[in-house]
Structures are given as structure tokens and as C-alpha cells.
Amino acid sequence: MADSSFSLKSIAIPAYGPSLLFGFANGAILPVIALSARDLGATPALAGLIIALIGLGSLLANIPAALITARIGERSALLGASAITIVALLLCIFASHTSLLALAALLIGVSTSVFFLARQTYMIEAVPFYMRARALSILGGVNRIGMFAGPFVGAGAMHFMGLAGAYWVGIVALIASTILTYLMPDLHVAPKEQDIPVARPRMLQIAQEHAGIFASLGLAVLLISAMRAARQIVIPLWADHIGLSPTTTAIIFGISSAGDMLVFYPAGKIMDEWGRLWVALPCTLIMGLSFAAMPFSDTIVPFAAVAVLMGLGNGFGSGINMTLGADASPDHGRTEFLGLWRLISDVGTSAGPFLLSGMTALVSLGAGVMLTGGFGFISAAIFWRFLPHARGSKK
Template identity: 70%
Template sequence: MGEASFSLKKIAIPAYGPSVLFGLGNGAILPVIALSARDLGASPALAGLIVALIGLGSLATNIPAALVTARFGERKALTGASTVMVAALLLCIFARSEALLAVSTLLIGTATSVFYLARQTYLIEAVPFAMRARALSTLGGTHRIGMFFGPFAGAALMHFLGLAGAYWVGIAALTGAGLLSWSIPDLHAGPKDETQVNAAKPRMAAIARTHASVFLTLGVGILLISAMRAGRQVVIPLWADHIGLSPAATSIIFGLTSAVDMLVFYPAGKIMDQYGRLWVALPCALIMGLALLSIPLTGVLITFLTVSMLMGLGNGFGSGINMTLGADASPSHGRTEFLGLWRLISDVGTSAGPVILSGITALVSLGAGIALIGSFGFVAAAIFWRSLPHGR
């Protein structure tokens, strides 16, 4: 399939529609999970740890997610993930202890892993290489579109229902994602080579050994980026609370940050396709690192909002970089196993970021924890500079 004969519009609804709604649900709830934990009596450090369980749930489910999708098909996997997410959000609403809230965040991570692995695998197979980065950055971008609208919808309903309002927005969006996923046929990539169909599936250990150099270089860079991305989801509400902002104001800041994030995903994909992956990976790492290092220097609304939006710019510029680098490195035979391991590495970072932030906050201060997470950006930038081609 050539670039000239392929259009992303042909797969827009089945590939991207459920992702927009899934992102909307996430956007509504992410700003308030830490605040829900605080309302239940959790300390800032414990609140950060509860949010970190989203990453842990995803981490533990990457390999099973690949098996579930292969066994039951994409449509059932997406519908099941949406259903689990709705159940998790209901549990968030009715949780009366930190333990129940923690269980719900684990379920959120599990559902997210299944959902996005199903989307990514199809696009890698269905889209020609010359448009791969744009397709995958658009997948990330559709999630960001939802993340933009979600906090505003959550903030509006919170005026009437308190923190529960954000979760009800999420439930409505995830129900829509599940219904849309169920109503569309399974997407099927083009036919595979007969020798690949008949060949035995490689074991995870063999994939890990064969591609160890990639996992230990680019994989580490992606791990650090993931740690910063997960950390910022905790940093924004906790620092807002630290400087005395209301929950509604926090959601609006989260939404404005997501707006900047959302605006640059397609240009980022086009830059990757035309000039090479480095010229997106490098600015993403450096901008996010600089923004996180600047957060502890803010003390009023305007400076905090400005730095948060800068962080959104860096994150949005890296839209799809994780999936694109994984797709580029994955073998045609054993791709699902490779991507399962790649997501495992990424989710180690997603889990570790908030955990590290929580630990340093408990031992030193919230500002010190944020600064440490920010330093990861400069380490990731050095890895990308050494490991990625400097041209297309």
C-alpha cells in the first residue's frame, strides 16, 4: 500500500472515534483522582502513590492485553476495556477509603493498556511506513483532543456534583466509546506473508534477547519520557493544591495545558515522517524537562499556568513518539510480542514517575520531587541524540 493511495480519512471513525471518547473520559478524571485521595484523608505522598497505580495496572496488563486482543479481536477488546473503565469510575465515586480508590486506579490502568495496544497494532499493520508517524501521532492526538475537552466538562459538572461530577463525565464518555467500538466491525490489516502465518510465534525471552540493544537504549529514553508524562499528571493537581488553587481552577489549568498539547500532534508526526524521529524526540524531552524544573519556582496562578502550558507543548510535540519508535524497531514476525515488551518498558516509566515523585516528596519536599522528575528530560535527550539517526 503506497502513500499516494492511502488516506487516514478512510479509517478515521473506526481507528480514532473510540480513542477520542476514551481520551475525554481520561481528561475528565485525571485532574481529580489525587484530589479524591486527599478528600479521603490521604497525604500528598499517598495521593501521588494512588495515581501511580494507574501505571502499575497498565504495566501488569501489557502482555495479557496482547493475548486478549489476539484471542478475541479488536472490537471485543475495545468494548471490554471500556466496560472495565466504567466499572472503575463507578468505584471511584462510591469509594469510602483509600484502598478502594487504589483498586479503581489499578483497573483504570488495566483498561487503558488493552485499549491502546489494540489501536496501535492495527495502525502499524494498516498504514504505509511513509505515513506511520502521522498515523500514530494522530492516534495520540485524538486522545489529546479528548483530554482537552474532558477537564472542562468535568469542571462544569463539579459545580453541581462536586468531585463526583468529573467521574460521571468519564462514565458517559467511556460508555460512548464502548458502544461505538461494539458497533463497528473489527479492523483487519492487509494479508501477511504465508511464511509468517505458518511460522511459530517467537517467545518473549527470545524477542528480549534479540532486541536487547534497542530496549537498553531507546527503550530507556522512552521509559524516562513516560516517567515525566505520568509525573506531570500528579504534579499539576498537587502543585495547584500547594499554592491554594481550587479543584475547578485545577481542572481548567489541566484543560488549557491539554489544549496546547492537542494543537501540535499532527505537525509533530509530519516532522517525524519528513525529517526523522530525532527532531521530535529531542525537543519533547528538553521542553518537558525544562518545564518540570520550573514548576517549583511558580507561586501564583499566572506563572503556574504558563509553565504548565509549556509542559503541554513539550508533551504534545512528542505525540506518538513512543508508538512510532516502537513500531520502527519492531520485527514483522513477533511484532505483538515486541510491542508488549516495549509497552512494558514504557509503563515501568509510567509507574515509576509518580512513585519517585511520591517518595522524594515524603523524604524531602514536593518541589524536590518535581525537580528530580524534570531532570529525566535531559538524560532522555542525551540518549535520543546518541541513538537516533540525525536525518530521516
């Protein structure tokens, strides 16, 4: 039975503080890694490849991260992830060759996978089901806030310290995250009566037992992740296509990101009170429509409107991937299941930009954007078919 006295305020600092600081650190350093690569003599193509290693590291680490987290526990995994990222940022600062920077990028991706898998598992265990979507939406939202604020503070530090300033900002934030995680007491998790000391299931066993979920809702999650990754490329590419200046593009992208942050809590509340479908559908349909409309925006005003709509759609889906994964995960073998779930999501994140680029090369940028928008309509259809329609439907 759900604990009706539970309040998210009671766990706000231990639950969300480290995530906010981790997102802040990533926001500070991600915009400058490519610039560091260029300073070390990398070509634009090599700099882009080094950035891509972050996503590759996250993709490759999902299964090992699940196994490690299941063995050492969520709190230790969080501490380890922050420590690995600090080492990676020190490598970025003192790198004398692009190979060291590439290693740092790979480590950042690995630690990010470990951190968010451990954080998600921690929240699922600590928060009652009736508040799960709000808790996970806020988790996604505070990371967005950190990613939004980090670049501004990093830019201020770079004014005085050069590129290294952004990395030092990230290191300070990560040290604060590590201290907060270490000092805060473990979130209280009520014991489950059905818990019995049996061997943990193997990853292959989890994959086989839940193959239907991975092939249905997992596919929809993959498509959402592909759209989200492509969104970060589509907005600047289309702005350049219609002749907007870099400054104007940056401002519009910032406004779109601000819209992204406005709706994460209402989305979580709707999911908890009405059901997952009534956030999954608006998120995917709004993003699909905004991608489909982008090729028809040939001046600044309609382009800005579409970019903001895209941000709102993305923000409305804050936490949806984590919530659906949490709902589908078994009590026994949950961490292993979530590792596979994150793997599917990261495949979409990695594939989205490549599919966009491929269609752009073969046909046109407009065709690539339209193809990406189609992912939204496909995922909406999957959600309509497989998610409960009744208000307040439970797991």
C-alpha cells in the same frame, strides 16, 4: 510498497472515535476518584494510594494484555477493555467501602493498558509506514482532547447528580465507544507476502532478541514517561510553593494542557517527513529546559510561561513513544513486543512521581524538579546516538 492513495480520513471514525471517547471517559472520572475515596472515609494518604492503583494496574497488565490481544485480536480486546471499564465505573458509583473503590481503580488501569495496546497494534497494521507517525500522533492527540474535555462535562453532571454524575458521564462515553467499535468494519489490513503460519514467539524470546533496543531507546522512552508523569505534579506543587491560589493554579494548568494539544499533528508530520529524531530532540530538550527553569520562576508570569513551555514540549512529543515502539517492533511477535514496550513506559510513569517525591524529601522541591529535568537531556543524548539523523530515514 506504500499505498500512496491511503488517507487518514478514510479511517478517522473507526480509528480515532473510540479513542476519543475512551479518553473523554477517563478525563471525566479521574479527578473525582480521590474525592469518592474521601467520601467513603479514606485518609488523604489512602486516597492517594487508591489513585496510584490505576498506574499499578496498567503496569501489571501490559504483558497479559499483549498475550490476550495476540490471541483474541485487536477489535475484541477493545470491546473487552471498554466493558471492563464500565464495570469499574459502576463499582465506583455503588461502592460502600474503600476496598471496592480500590478494586475499581485497579480494573481501570488494567482496561486502559488493554485498550491502548490493542489500539496501537491496530493502527500499525492498518496505516502505511510513510504516515505512521502522523497516525500515532493523532491517536495521542485525540486522547489528550478527550482527557481535556471530559472534566468539564463531568463537572457539569456533578452539579446536578453529585460525584456519581462524573461516573455516569464516563459510562455513557464508554457505551458509545463500545457501540462504535462493534459497528464499525475492521480496518483493512493488506496481507503480507512473508506471512507464514508459524508459532508465535514467547515473550521471553522477544525480550532477549530485542534487548539492545529496550536498553537504549527503551530507556529514553522510560525517561520521557517519567517526565510526563512528574509534570502533572510539578505544576501544582510549584504553584503552591510560590503562593498561587488553587484557582490560579487550575487556570495555568489548563492553559498548559491546551498548549499540549496544539502541536500533535505538526509533530507527526515532521516525524514522517524529516525523521523521528527531529521531534524526539525538541520534545526532550524543551521539557528538560522547562523543568530546569521552573525553580527560577518565583512569580506568576515566569511560572505561567514555563508551564506553557512544558505543555508545548510534551505535546510536541505526542505519539513519539508509540511511533518508536512501532518502528522497532517485528512483524512476527509485534503485539508481544509492544506489551514489553508499554511495560517500560509504564515503569517510567510510575517511577517519575516517586523520584520527584524522594528528592524533594531528601533535599528540596527545586532539587527534585531539576533532577526530573535532567531526564530530558539524558533521553535527548540517547536519541541523538541511536536514531537516524538523515531526513526521511526509514525503518
